[in-house]
Amino acid sequence: MHVFLPVIDCGPFLVEELKRAGIAATEDAMTGLIHAPALPDLPWLAFARQTLPEATEVKEASINAWADHIITRIAGILPDAQPWRLHLWPAYGEGKAGLHRCDLIRTALNERLKKRRRALLRSLEESASAFSSETSLVQAVLTGPDAGFVSVSAAPQPSQLRSLISPFLGGDVPHAEDKAAPSRAFAKVIESELRLGQQIESGQTCVDLGASPGSWSYVAIQRGAYVTAIDRSPLRDDLMRNPRLSFQQADAFKFRPQQPVDWLICDIIAAPQRSLDLLLDWLRERQMRRFIVTLKFKGSDEYHLMDALKELAPPLCADFRLTRLCANKNEVTAFGVVA
Template sequence: MPLPAIPPRVKIPPIPAATLPSQPGRWLWTCRAGFEPHLFEELEWAGASPRMLGEVLVESEKRPPEPPVFARTGIRVQASLPAEQSPEQLAESIAARVAETVPAGLLVLQAFTPDSPAGNRMADEADALLEAVRARLPADRLLEETWRAREAGATLVELCVAPGVVLVGSVPAREALSLSPGGRQRMRRSGDSPSRAAMKLEEALVNLPFEPGRGEVCVDLGAAPGGWTQRLVARGARVIAVDPAKLMPELARQPRVEHIQESAFAYSPEEPADWLFCDMAWRPLEVAQLLAKWGRRGWASHLVANIKLPMKDKNPILVRVRHILTQEGGWQGLTMRQLYHDRDEVTVTAHKAI
């Protein structure tokens, strides 16, 4: 099958030294610091007319059909206010704009700062502004249980408190990339976790409509030392951990863990699994081909994988990874996102037709 054509590379503009105001009606996207050029190129390839606003902030004229891989969250801007106003004036203006643009229904009101050194220093200001705006909105409209936002049909309203400007935006919770402020889905690392890898898995599962259940069979490729296997076992799953290296002793003794000490590329399951998990520090196209083989042969029903990114040409590589997984592997419902706990990597989820 021929490889997909890679769009022409995009000339990336410099990141403004001071955060620029946004334009109401446009979309505001956040990303990991240092990944603004990759997000900008994605949006340009999608014909969304992006513009750099500042560190970790990129806006676009429209929302692309596919969620940007490098976006943590995206909101439609309702107002762009200068930060020079007093806190009381800002809170009054924001409350009025929210009442005007979201006239009915439940709200989840959140505030965040850009995830950058300058932005993080403004966390106290953001918290104070959030409380001031909350006090000016009807209490019966504010949904406290954020996790219920999608099922309740609520609107996610976010205040982005950046150096020099406060941006106000909203998105229906059912369409939101994340329900965490600014898309920063912080997961707690348990004391017995062997690595930070477990937090990546937890965040990936939070964003799925369902997760591995008790008794389901999960194959964990590249399992050692066992961060993902540990979290899957805690959910009651039975795990086939594939890795030449050793697992943590407590996992190796776990009756619901079967350790296959061989290469993930050589392993073939004796029967189809419910879930395929993979988090290997390996070349992205080779990992994609491996995952495509599992999809093509019907060896698993659901996929959660972490794809490591090269230093250069991240977006072209991801175009090819997407093609390999969907066109060659037959995986459906593919999502590809750089989550909060991802670094130079992205998390992929997909499923096979039932």
Template sequence: MAAGKIMNGYLCANGWEETLSRELSAAGVGEHFHSPAAGLVVGESHTSGLRYEPIFARQWLPSCIAVKGTSLTELIQALGAALDPVLDSNPLPWTMHCCTPDFYSEDSTHYEFLSGRAALLHEKFIQRMAKYRKRTLEKYQNWETIDEKRPCFIVQAVLTDTDCLWVSTSRRFKTETGRFVPFMRSLIPGSIPHDSQAPCRSYYKLEEAWQQAGIFPRKGDVCIDLGAAPGGWTWAALKRGARVVAVDFAELKPHVENHPHCEHSIDNGYAFMPARPADWMFCDMIVRPMATLGLLERWLEHKACRKFVVNVKFRGKEPETILTAIEELRHKHQLTKLIIKHLYYDRNEITLIGGL
């Protein structure tokens, strides 16, 4: 490895490793990006490169190394050898998250055979610390209960095979968008609470978009949901006290249709334009990606909304042309706070969250 560089890792959805590697290389944040295991990309970069927020990454693994052991006992010993010097000298409370890479992929079974081993490894490692590193263990706080707002040191142990573990140690730091990474439990993809009344799966997509951006509709906000049926995104906004104009020729679920703050406009979502600016515009329509971006541009030109969440769908796993068009839109309309993410609930699509 070149002098002054460290190995950094990123976790992504299974099958998107090459897309993420190309994105990181094109952004100039490092080199030699490759995927040693499904859902994991690693490469060499300067520390400053970590401030870049990749579209296709779902978690950061700063300063990561591979640790190996032919048995669970050997793996824990090797993990201890790697972590003891770091944790002994660390003055902050520390926490640990053990998982497999597909913890960040919806409905993945790629690492199903390792899920129990990851939990066992965490349990046995803490037992080992209690025996050999009692003073260091005094600073340990459980991942599920640690105060995310206070400074802490994060250990991530990502099991990629029975004998291989990728280990990352770091404090949290700010990305270029001002978000703190590595993500802790409140921003872990897939952490949206289940809603038995959600009309469809896309409900979780919008909730995650708001969660990732840290902005949400307020009570009384006016939202326009283009292509709303069966009402997943409309329902998410209604739950937060917003008033929603749901635009679609198709039917909404009855409990959405009959909500007192829902107005069902039986119209073409692609062509719809409100008489006065809305607080939010939502769009999750199945149309060509450039058509979706064209729709967004019309709304921006008319200043028809203050904020928006737009889902852009595409085929394959080479969205570079689409990303170029999005960057042109960003610069043209000065969308300085635009967030572009391949969400946990996204498939062949990316989600744009932004505003004027």
């Protein structure tokens, strides 16, 4: 069985997304977790925050029993000399009791590893960076004090399924804060970069479509990149004066750069099909090397449009992601690296 942690309030949408992929999934009414007998052939689930492949149900009454169970699961599976990570979190209650119990389990686990398997303890790493081909991931989610699920993803599975398995605990990325940004929309760029494991860098070139009031251009300029901003309306005054920004009052859907750019960033307010077509056109024309593009929805009737993107975009990419970011509202963000 595979267990999915859905985006908050999106469990039914994830069930439907899996159904369209030919997988009969069910939502646990008590925990909100989604259970499915298989992973999708096209491993992009916009409404899954985190995936626990081959998860097994666990019922252990004590802290020590939980620690022993996890060690039993990883023994002989994780290579001693390769890095692995442990994600342990509660999916029950609203207070600190679940978090405290997870801390106690982790402490008990470390004590046992110190006595029995020092090599595994030495290779246990604390990181949220992108998975390497040698990184394994052990996940334990508590659905109650004495129940939960454990999933062991041995390398190279976390790297291979990076579109489904997040390096962040529970797939959650804290919102970035910057009061100097023109709007909170800048957080979508930061989160996309973190999930992708690449960021806009100094000296790179960016095209920002639908740029006004300028939050996405703001991030790129702060990094030292050169930005061509396209919109019908100008950006914030300080951005318009910045020497690394070139503003063009034009139709974002018709604009093309004279030569490929390092980043296409696009948070334009438009029907999702138009943004989807725009991204595919840029990908087919190889107009950019990396991209972050928001698909904005009204209601849920057009979520099925993403199925076409899952089929058409990945063959054009070296890395493709599609997810509702923590910073998204009724939006889904596509981001990745062009092949």
